[in-house]
Amino acid sequence: MTNPVPSAQDEVVEITSELIRIDTSNYGDGSGPGERAAGERVMEWLAEVGVQGTYIESAERRGNVVARIEGADASLPPLLVHGHLDVVPAQASDWRVHPFSGEVVDDYVWGRGAVDMKDMNAMMLAVLRQMAREGRRPRRDIVFAWLADEEAGGEYGAKYLTRNHRDLFEGVEYAISEVGGYSFEVDPSLRLYLIETAQKGLAWMRLTAEGQAGHGSMINKDNPVTELAAALARLGDHDWPVRLTPTVRRFLEEVADALGLEFDPENPEPVLDKLGPLVRFVGATLRHTANPTRLDAGYKVNVIPGHAHAEVDGRFLPGFEDEFFAQVDELLGPKVRREFVHHDIALETSFDGPLVESMIAALKAEDPSARAVPYCLSAGTDNKSFAPLGIRGFGFVPLRLPPELDFAALFHGVDERVPIDALRFGVRVLDRLLTAY
Numbered sequence: 001m002t003n004p005v006p007s008a009q010d011e012v013v014e015i016t017s018e019l020i021r022i023d024t025s026n027y028g029d030g031s032g033p034g035e036r037a038a039g040e041r042v043m044e045w046l047a048e049v050g051v052q053g054t055y056i057e058s059a060e061r062r063g064n065v066v067a068r069i070e071g072a073d074a075s076l077p078p079l080l081v082h083g084h085l086d087v088v089p090a091q092a093s094d095w096r097v098h099p100f101s102g103e104v105v106d107d108y109v110w111g112r113g114a115v116d117m118k119d120m121n122a123m124m125l126a127v128l129r130q131m132a133r134e135g136r137r138p139r140r141d142i143v144f145a146w147l148a149d150e151e152a153g154g155e156y157g158a159k160y161l162t163r164n165h166r167d168l169f170e171g172v173e174y175a176i177s178e179v180g181g182y183s184f185e186v187d188p189s190l191r192l193y194l195i196e197t198a199q200k201g202l203a204w205m206r207l208t209a210e211g212q213a214g215h216g217s218m219i220n221k222d223n224p225v226t227e228l229a230a231a232l233a234r235l236g237d238h239d240w241p242v243r244l245t246p247t248v249r250r251f252l253e254e255v256a257d258a259l260g261l262e263f264d265p266e267n268p269e270p271v272l273d274k275l276g277p278l279v280r281f282v283g284a285t286l287r288h289t290a291n292p293t294r295l296d297a298g299y300k301v302n303v304i305p306g307h308a309h310a311e312v313d314g315r316f317l318p319g320f321e322d323e324f325f326a327q328v329d330e331l332l333g334p335k336v337r338r339e340f341v342h343h344d345i346a347l348e349t350s351f352d353g354p355l356v357e358s359m360i361a362a363l364k365a366e367d368p369s370a371r372a373v374p375y376c377l378s379a380g381t382d383n384k385s386f387a388p389l390g391i392r393g394f395g396f397v398p399l400r401l402p403p404e405l406d407f408a409a410l411f412h413g414v415d416e417r418v419p420i421d422a423l424r425f426g427v428r429v430l431d432r433l434l435t436a437y
Contacts, residue, residue: 008126015122017102020111034061049132076140077173084150158385180395196395201346203314213306284378318348398429
């Protein structure tokens with residue numbers, strides 16, 4: 001008697017756990033283990049079912065994998081489905097379950113990357129492997145990509161590939177990736193699934209103030225530490241005005257309608273108050289943010305240094321980049337110089353088109369209580385890197401979540417975990433989408 005062929009739902013938990021056990025921590029300075037081991041394992045999973053992948057290292061240990069699956073209709077533009085293999089670091093002493101164990105505890109898969117985003121990497125593999133075993137072809141070509149370095153801006157991943165291997169994405173019109181497609185339960189009869197159609201731009205800035213070095217015992221009116229500290233206080237305390245972009249406005253309108261509330265664009269707080277922990281994702285999309293995160297000055301307590309440095313994590317709304325930087329410069333003042341550690345664009349696309357219709361249909365087929373709504377992500381994804389190629393990106397990792405789970409807190413947080421039922425749900429939705437679209 002032959003063993004039954006495993007289904008995607010059978011495999012997705014095991015693949016997620018194994019990917020988590022491969023430490024791909026990205027420290028942002030090249031000192032981490034890189035993505036090579038994870039990329040090589042992805043190549044093995046593909047080869048086991050006869051799928052040919054392309055493994056590309058952009059630098060030592062920085063591995064990327066791309067596989068193109070031929071569809072039934074060559075006239076249709078291909079779809080790109082991409083995920084990143086790297087994760088942010090984790091300190092084991094802070095966790096209830098070791099962050100690189102991939103253990104299954106209380107019907108969750110635990111570990112760094114469980115939601116950001118080795119869950120989606122596993123779902124992609126599980127669905128692709130099942131399609132290959134069953135000899136099924138999608139309607140159109142599907143380009144699967146498992147990428148390096150997203151957590152540090154994608155220079156060794158998506159950006160490298162779009163600069164040096166653009167042909168891999170020839171003809172692609174749409175893309176799906178992380179931080180969207182998850183549920184927010186209004187009540188047992190209605191779940192909103194947030195599909196990311198916009199994301200804030202990124203401005204990681206290094207600030208420098210220069211002044212007169214001297215003895216710490218003397219009066220010094222040109223102290224760069226004082227100058228920089230005052231500028232940071234102005235920036236950190238600034239009350240950025242609310243700017244409702246089209247995506248954010250529509251999201252709030254949809255939520256208000258679902259909750260039976262009146263929506264007042266001049267006072268969105270009553271709607272935000274009903275979002276619970278989800279407000280962590282949504283609240284920061286109503287305005288720009290600029291958070292000081294690092295300080296560095298001096299080398300001895302009795303020496304006033306000649307310069308002081310700080311770093312700021314700035315995020316600006318789509319369509320308001322010039323406004324953001326003009327205000328930052330005004331707050332910093334003429335004596336503080338800024339330069340970019342990393343700068344990337346904001347994105348916004350409309351919530352329409354055949355891919356959106358297919359995503360909605362796939363969700364409703366698995367959850368009749370589903371209502372899909374667009375939303376803006378306060379952070380960013382590799383969709384930024386593919387946008388210059390004319391690829392319209394969406395965040396869609398379908399997960400039906402238990403209402404008590406504080407999902408937003410899991411991203412880059414301790415005790416990151418994903419429900420097993422949500423993984424299996426995601427596999428079913430993703431299979432439907434990739435088969436029908």
